Amino acid sequence: MKTKAYNLVNSVEQEELDAGLLAEYYFVEVNDGKNITLPEVFSSEVREDIIRSAVLASRANRRQPYGHREHDGKRAPQPGMKHSVEWWGKGRGVSRIMRKTGQRTGAQNPHTRGGRRAHGPKVDKDWSQKLNSKQRRLARDSAIAATIDTQMVAARGHSFDDDIRFPIVIDGYVESRNGSDEKYDVESCHSVLDPQVRRDDGGARTQFGPRTSQGRPEHPRR
Structure with missing residues (x-):
């Protein structure tokens, strides 16, 4: 070519x-x-699915872990734990959950309105994704070959003669x-x-x- x-x-x-x-x-x-003669990589087959997998893996590997605060509310209350609550005790015919002081509204529990999350995000979670070496090379060649496709270039938002x-x-x-x-x-x-x-x-x-x-x-x- x-x-x-x-x-x-x-x-x-x-x-x-x-x-x-x-x-x-x-x-x-x-x-x-x-x-000039272009390298053979420009004649490769465009595999959009492989390119998509490579892009998602690259984004996942750059993702920053996040989670709850390490001090567990010792410095400031965590979300869903900012209410002053009390426990009514047993034997009153109502569920044994924490309720707002002076009210009957349940609070803090995961199943209550405005309560905390049952299992919040953990910092230790691994967001990275692995990609086979052959798939990585195929994604690179496919991405280079896609640069000569006028329809794909136009789909990216470019206008040209x-x-x-x-x-x-x-x-x-x-x-x-x-x-x-x-x-x-x-x-x-x-x-x-x-x-x-x-x-x-x-x-x-x-x-x-x-x-x-x-x-x-x-x-x-x-």
Whole structure:
């Protein structure tokens, strides 16, 4: 599989006045370069299920453990234990639970309104996930191969012209400043050109709030 490389020419202009220098202006020119042969990894099969498993495992391995406070309410009352309660004792024909002082409302117990959790989260819980080495390599190759699929790139929210072919490879970069040209060597640099491939701001975004933090299905922001 072959693709066309691009040469970038960046012209930097800056005017100088008596009060000082003005802001710099950039004029980027894109020129067609030579054709190059892509590695075989770009021809791999795109396995979305394997990529999804690798992403979920990566997120799980970065997850920070959380749980209840180690002092067990010695410094400050824990959630669900902030009420002044009393026990009525036995023989009154009511359940033997802690009740708010001067009231009949049950409190603190897991099955009462506003009570504590029966089995809260533990810091010792292991959130990490393992992934087979072959699956990890397959996920990497699939993710690289997905970068040349125009439908998947468009589904990510990018908008581009019909004549654009992926991946976009930069062969050379020349920066012109104050009449002098400085060339930067870029070897097999895969990059997205902002004027040609731009992210659509009207795409779906995550609506943050209780819905997201409580594990409910996400919905796009209106």
